[in-house]
Amino acid sequence: MQVNRELFDHVMVPNYNPSEVIPVKGKGSRVWDQKGDEYIDFAGGIAVNCLGHSHPNLVNALKEQGEKIWHLSNVMTNEPALRLAKKITDATFADKVYFANSGAEANEAALKLARRFALDNYGEHKSKIIAFNKGFHGRTFFTVTVGGQAAYSDGFGPKPADIVHCDYNDLETLKSLIDDNTCAVMMEPLQGEGGIISPTQEFAEGVRALCDQHNALLIFDEVQTGVGRTGHLYAYQGLNVTPDILTTAKALGGGFPIGAMITTTDIAKHLKIGTHGSTYGGNPLACAVAEAAFNTVNTESVLTGVQQKEAMFRELLEAINTKYNVFSEIRGKGLLLGAVLNEQFEGRARDFLVASMKHGLMTLVAGTNVVRFTPSLVIEEDDIKAGLARFELAVADVVNG
Ligand SMILES: *Cc1c(COP(=O)(O)O)cnc(C)c1O
Numbered sequence: 002m003q004v005n006r007e008l009f010d011h012v013m014v015p016n017y018n019p020s021e022v023i024p025v026k027g028k029g030s031r032v033w034d035q036k037g038d039e040y041i042d043f044a045g046g047i048a049v050n051c052l053g054h055s056h057p058n059l060v061n062a063l064k065e066q067g068e069k070i071w072h073l074s075n076v077m078t079n080e081p082a083l084r085l086a087k088k089i090t091d092a093t094f095a096d097k098v099y100f101a102n103s104g105a106e107a108n109e110a111a112l113k114l115a116r117r118f119a120l121d122n123y124g125e126h127k128s129k130i131i132a133f134n135k136g137f138h139g140r141t142f143f144t145v146t147v148g149g150q151a152a153y154s155d156g157f158g159p160k161p162a163d164i165v166h167c168d169y170n171d172l173e174t175l176k177s178l179i180d181d182n183t184c185a186v187m188m189e190p191l192q193g194e195g196g197i198i199s200p201t202q203e204f205a206e207g208v209r210a211l212c213d214q215h216n217a218l219l220i221f222d223e224v225q226t227g228v229g230r231t232g233h234l235y236a237y238q239g240l241n242v243t244p245d246i247l248t249t250a251k252a253l254g255g256g257f258p259i260g261a262m263i264t265t266t267d268i269a270k271h272l273k274i275g276t277h278g279s280t281y282g283g284n285p286l287a288c289a290v291a292e293a294a295f296n297t298v299n300t301e302s303v304l305t306g307v308q309q310k311e312a313m314f315r316e317l318l319e320a321i322n323t324k325y326n327v328f329s330e331i332r333g334k335g336l337l338l339g340a341v342l343n344e345q346f347e348g349r350a351r352d353f354l355v356a357s358m359k360h361g362l363m364t365l366v367a368g369t370n371v372v373r374f375t376p377s378l379v380i381e382e383d384d385i386k387a388g389l390a391r392f393e394l395a396v397a398d399v400v401n402g
Pocket of ligand 1: 102103104105106108137138139140189193194222223224225226250251
C-alpha cells in the first residue's frame with residue numbers, strides 16, 4: 002500500500018489539512034520523515050511532547066506497563082492512576098483528581114462541575130459562565146462554546162446557554178459582566194491558541210478577587226501552560242493566583258493521550274457517584290506514562306532549564322530580528338513563545354511556517370500573525386541553535402520573497 006499525503010484525501014474526513022511531510026521516527030528534538038529527511042522540532046506536537054520524542058523514561062514506562070495491564074475500566078481502580086493522582090495533588094493546590102483523555106474532556110468536566118457546584122449550593126439561577134475572547138478550551142460543544150471564537154462553535158445548532166465573553170486583560174468589562182448569577186470564570190493563565198497573550202498581574206489577581214466577591218469558581222485551563230511549559234510546574238504557581246479548578250492535558254502524557262481536572266475536596270464532592278465519567282479516564286497505560294513524564298519534568302533542573310532555554314530563544318530571535326526586522330515583539334513565557342509579526346508582514350505567520358519546513362524546521366502558528374514555538378522542555382542547546390539557524394534561513398526566504 003502506498004501511504005502518502007494523497008491517501009489522506011481519500012480516507013480521512015477533511016477537517017484537517019496536514020503537511021505533505023509524513024514523519025515516521027523521532028528522537029529527542031529531531032524527527033525524520035518517510036524519505037529520511039531530518040527536521041528539528043520546535044512544535045513539540047503542539048506543546049505535547051514535553052520530553053521530546055522517544056524519551057527513555059517514557060518508553061520504559063510504556064513498555065513496563067504494557068506488559069502488566071492495559072485497561073480495566075473505572076469499575077476498578079489501578080496503581081498508576083492512584084500514584085499519578087497522589088503526585089499531582091502533592092505538587093499543587095488540589096486535593097482531588099478526575100482523569101480524562103484530552104484537554105477538551107478535562108474542561109468539559111470542569112465546566113459541568115462548576116455548574117453542579119453552583120446548583121447544589123445556590124440554586125438554578127447561578128449558571129452564567131464568563132470566558133475570554135480568543136480563548137481556546139477544546140472542541141466539544143460545551144468547551145468550544147466557552148472558547149472565545151464564535152466561528153468554531155457556529156453552525157452546529159443551538160449552543161449551550163448562559164455563556165458570555167469578555168476581552169482578556171479587560172478587568173473593567175469583566176466587572177460589568179460578573180454578578181451573583183455567575184458560577185464560573187474560565188481562563189487560560191496565558192492564552193496559547195489566541196496568540197500567546199500573557200495576563201497582566203493586576204488582571205489575574207483582579208479576576209480572582211471578582212470570583213471571590215461573587216462566589217464564582219475560577220477555572221484555569223492549563224492544558225497548554227501546564228507541566229513545566231512556563232518554567233513552573235503550573236503557570237498559576239508563577240502568577241501566585243490559585244484557581245478553584247485547574248485542567249491539564251497536552252504535556253501531561255508527554256505524547257500519550259491523557260487529561261485531568263483537579264480541584265479541592267469541597268468542590269470535588271459535588272461530582273457524586275454516577276454524575277460524570279469516562280471509559281478510558283485513568284487508563285493504567287496512560288497514567289503510567291504520565292507518571293514518568295511528571296516525575297521527569299517536576300524537577301528543579303528541568304524547570305530552571307526551561308527558563309534558561311527561554312532566554313536563549315529570545316536572544317537568538319532578537320538577533321534574527323535585528324538583521325531582518327520582521328517581528329514587533331517576542332512574547333510568552335518559558336517555552337511557550339510567540340514571535341509577533343510587524344506591520345509589514347502582518348497576517349503572514351503561515352508563510353514563515355511553510356518556509357521553515359523547507360529548511361527542516363517544524364514550527365507552529367498562533368492565529369495569522371504569530372509564529373509559535375513550543376519545543377521539548379529538555380531540548381538541547383545545540384538543537385536550539387541549529388533550529389534557529391534554520392529559522393533564519395526561512396525568515397530570509399520570506400523577506401526576499
Ligand atoms: C489544546 C488545548 C485544549 C484542547 O485540548 P484537546 O486535547 O485537543 O482536547 C484546551 N485548552 C487549551 C488551552 C489548549 O491549548
